[in-house]
Amino acid sequence: MTAPRTLLDKLWSAHEILRRADGTSLLWVDRHLVHEGSHHAFAKLAERGSAVAEPGLTFAVADHYAPTRARGLAQLPQIARMISTLRDNAARHGLRLFDLDDAEQGIVHVIGPELGLTVPGLLITCGDSHTSTHGALGTLAFGIGATEVAHVLATQTIWQTKPAAMRITIEGALGPGVSAKDIALNWIARLGTGGARGHAVEYSGSAVRALSMEARMTLCNLSIEGGARFGMIAPDEVTLAYVEGRPFAPAGADLERARDAWAELRSDADAAFDREVALDAAEIAPTATWGTSPDQAVPVTGTIPDPDMLPADKAETARAALDYMGLRAGQPIAGTRVDQVFIGSCTNGRIEDLRAAASVLAGRRATVPGMVSPGSAQVKAQAEREGLDRVFVQAGLDWVASGCSMCVGMNGDVVASGQRCASSTNRNFRGRQGPGARTHLMSPAMVAAAAVAGEITDVRPFLAGRAA
């Protein structure tokens, strides 16, 4: 009899090459994803004169600095340098590069699953903290720093201490207009941005099973905002249906063997978790952030908290956040005027996100400017086949190319100082969308509603009589 094991235990032991006396494991990496920001790691590799150990398991993509207005680089010397450095490194080491003009280009965490580079049972690393996204398919996926990226490039392995196991169980049905983004903002608001630090979060429960594959990616993506480096969901029929037929995913006899292996990828019935948290889906409302960290979030029907009423350890941070955001305590969050909107990012830039936003915007006009950047070139093409681009353009929003864009502003898509942006991204940190930018995180449908109203508003009345 073996002891009951968690999904984390199973994935961990399947990749553990050895464990040192101090408890650190050396893990095998099945997929390593690199982007322009990985330049420090390639520089370290060059310093050592090392080669990439497994070019066939390493994939490169231009996303963080990808221009979204026009792909030409002539006017953008700094961005051109980042992209050409990536091209040089990919060419030198023989890596498959998804370049700006590639039909399969996109944000690294969008294209991994989309191309079938991400399949259940893998260990995936990338120099980006939202690598937890890939855990939605039942993988062990985590963000790493530049020194670690260099290590994976040189050895195809990584040293890690096994995190504690935490399970967030969400039972019940989500109400109309409520999405995976709202689930995530809710648990993070409840537990705090450091709430899951040192833990790998497994999401389970009927509400999670009912989520589409893309919604599961949104949920796992945001794990890091609650402090967890890993988020994961056991693969099921939804996962299998998603994976099959994707260009890099297994087929034929390999797929048969994979199915058997993947069937084991679930926490055993009586496996023990170091921490358990339960949420009731029915209690979750569309949510928006008011502050400068993702846990400073309230239901759209709620009010901006008064720091004087908060516990001492939160009051100071809340005061500073309100000051930066230019907001007053005790005001309803709904009715907060916004200057612009953004829909995109690895959190909410997939086709279902664009459909959700378009279902709100169809036949309506945005009263503030905004930008829609699909998560990949394939998402862009699909949206155009469905006519979603016309909905956005007719509403008055800009329809641009795919990339990280205004999620991080590295490509020059920034929010001006003091401007307020309703955004489908993942971080409302000070200056994240540009120096002095004020970011309110919410779901794509909520962003669409804010675009029409010109202020933060409950999306639900906008959905009356429409397919959500």
Add this chain to the structure above:
Amino acid sequence: MPGWSEHVGTAVALPRDNIDTDQLIPARFMSTPRAQGYGNFLLHDLRRDAHDALDETFPLNTCPDASILVAGRNFGSGSSREAAVYALLDAGFRVVIAPSFGDIFAANAVNNGLLPAQVTPEVAADLAELLASGPREMTVTLESREILCGATRVSFDVKDGWRTKLINGWDDIDLTLDHAARIAAFRDDRRSAAPWAWPRRPGAQYAR
């Protein structure tokens, strides 16, 4: 990277919670090659006003030779950007003392010889209090996991593996290559037991 076991330096307090890596180094500076130095980017938008002038009252600006930072909860949360560590190092810091750290930040710090010294919230508050009237000298000892400031002696926490690595200044790649044979055997076993774990459409061959 050279190892170290004791650091004596000037400590300065920045007793704020949630100093995320976007604040430690705003994204717009991250395309700079490391050789140019990242020190000036550290906490750039907090240290400077809209016209790029240094804010004289900001704690770090009052003490340019500080090498120990006492901070609040959840230091270095957010983005995995190792540039946040480069900015601290290039500005002269060797130790950050805080009640908690972002996981990826802490690993990045250790990989570059910067100690993330974890203390209880009470100890962090006491140390910040000691520094309230200005920077002071502190001694941080890895072996005993102790911080000494005047007559105050407190302990901090750091994982065993990380402490060993900081003391020895180990480069992980060298350590790992000692296990090359086991890695190769693991790879071959996985390849035959889980062929589905390799991409169906080959990657590297498609490189252009």
